[in-house]
Amino acid sequence: xxxxxxxxxxxxxxxxxxxxxxxxxxxxxxxxxxxxxxxxxxxxxxxxxxxxxxxxxxxxxxxxxxxxxxxxxxxxxxxxxxxxxx
Amino acid sequence: xxxxxxxxxxxxxxxxxxxxxxxxxxxxxxxxxxxxxxxxxxxxxxxxxxxxxxxxxxxxxxxxxxxxxxxxxxxxxxxxxxxxxxxxxxxxxxxxxxxxxxxxxxxxxxxxxxxxxxxxxxxxxxxxxxxxxxxxxxxx
Numbered sequence: 536x537x538x539x540x541x542x543x544x545x546x547x548x549x550x551x552x553x554x555x556x557x558x559x560x561x562x563x564x565x566x567x568x569x570x571x572x573x574x575x576x577x578x579x580x581x582x583x584x585x586x587x588x589x590x591x592x593x594x595x596x597x598x599x600x601x602x603x604x605x606x607x608x609x610x611x612x613x614x615x616x617x618x619x620x621x
Numbered sequence: 622x623x624x625x626x627x628x629x630x631x632x633x634x635x636x637x638x639x640x641x642x643x644x645x646x647x648x649x650x651x652x653x654x655x656x657x658x659x660x661x662x663x664x665x666x667x668x669x670x671x672x673x674x675x676x677x678x679x680x681x682x683x684x685x686x687x688x689x690x691x692x693x694x695x696x697x698x699x700x701x702x703x704x705x706x707x708x709x710x711x712x713x714x715x716x717x718x719x720x721x722x723x724x725x726x727x728x729x730x731x732x733x734x735x736x737x738x739x740x741x742x743x744x745x746x747x748x749x750x751x752x753x754x755x756x757x758x759x760x761x
Contacts, residue, residue, distance in 0.1 A: 565657025567695060567731055574715045577651045584644060 630743045634678055662695040669707035669720035670699070671746060672753040686755045688740065690732050697729040708744035717743060732759040 544609050603610065665688070666677040676684045690696055700709050702720035710717045711730070718728040742757035 560728050565654070565659050567653060567659055569733055570655050570730055571713075571715045574649050576650060580647065581644065584640065588640065 633751055654711050658697050658727070659695045659731075661663050662697040662729050664699060665690075667698045667702060667709055667720070669701045669709060669742065669746075669753075671705065672742070672749040674709070674740060674742075674753070674755045687758065688755060689758045689760060692732050692759050692761050694736050695731045699726055700726045700728065704744040705746050706744050707742045707746045707753070710743035711738055712741070713738040714757075719744060732757075735759050735761050 601607070664679055668675040668677075673686055674688075676688045678684075698709065698718065700714070700718050700720045701724065702722045704722065706722070707720040708717060709720055709728075714730050714732065716728055718726045718731050720726065736759055738757040738759070740757050742750055742753035744750075746753065
């Protein structure tokens, strides 16, 4: 399995990715566009994603730490704690 | 592992992979659009050297430290360097491309608004790098 994955990585780096790029590069000429708008819009979209992901991840961590603290009234003892054996 | 469900982990992995694919596709698409040169783009040869920029238009006209272009006309820059690595940058139009000795790099842009815009070197290239500047004049 590992060998097959390794082979795929090598093949895709050497053959598949360059050929995909080559195929897409051979299109008709581009249209007029404002690169400022395209690039800054991409930046703002990526920033939105980054901040949303950051909020979700940190929110999950805060909730996790709050919910599973030992002093939470809803906390249950683990089987190990009950039996005293690890 | 015995008996406990791990579906949230698979959901997490799925969401992360979906996000990475979306971010990659989005960036790739914008790069493709931005790198696509229009057929009628006029070519300007840009040469960087310590410590000034030289511009050569299609008709052979040369300019040093100043670049005059027409509003609404696409231009393709062919950028090279005579000595060390420089980087050709027009911040207001988000144009940024390295000038590398022995190599021609290209970037295109479409000036939309009339005015004067700074041109600068964005790669440290020696003592007077800070003053390797020029001005872009967009005329109607």
